[in-house]
Amino acid sequence: MIAIPEQPQNITIEEYLEWEPQQDLRYEYVNGEVFAMTGGTIPHNDIALNLYTALRPHVRSRGCRANVSDVKVQVSPKSPYYYPDVIVSCDPQDLNARKFIQSPKLIAEVLSPGTSAKDRGEKFTCYLTIPSLQEYIMIDSEKISVERYCRGEGRMWLYYPYMAGDIITLSSLEFNCPIELLYEGVVFETEV
Secondary structure: OOOOOOOOEOOOHHHHHHHHHHOOOOEEEEOOEEEEOOOOOHHHHHHHHHHHHHHHHHHHOOOOEEEEOOOEEEOOOOOOEEOOOEEEEOOHHHHOOOOEEOOEEEEEEEEOOOOHHHHHOHHHHHHOOOOOOOEEEEEEOOOOEEEEEEEOOOOOEEEEEEEOOOEEEEHHHOEEEEHHHHOOOOOOHHHO
């Protein structure tokens, strides 16, 4: 039997930021509640690492930083805090951050059957309110499919779907890559 630590309820952001680093698991924070982050699948991990590996040298040469899964983003000073699969920031304050990223330029989530609804719903809605965010990417882990939302004028977000054979354009970072690069080494369930 595995002992699960008791999760505090209705805690402040300050209490969360003090409590969470002492835990064995990572926890996201939304409106006073904490939610344990579960482990992902191997394809989920491989896709996130493939994107990170492709982006990292490109963004570093532009004075930006890329992080993968163990770095949280502060959506707003009041709440919530999430752990995106890949996050890129070019903000000088974030370049030396120790606890969380405040001004991301790009956020990517790898969609799994268990996380897709939250990534498309709650997180999507919250992420789009971050003033610095220029692009939100959702990458399917069950098939070759990427969805990109790019900030337009005012409150408008532009939608770009990508399928097998396409070149993904991340305009905020002046970065292009073939979609197949994200899926390199990934084995889909139908191939097993």
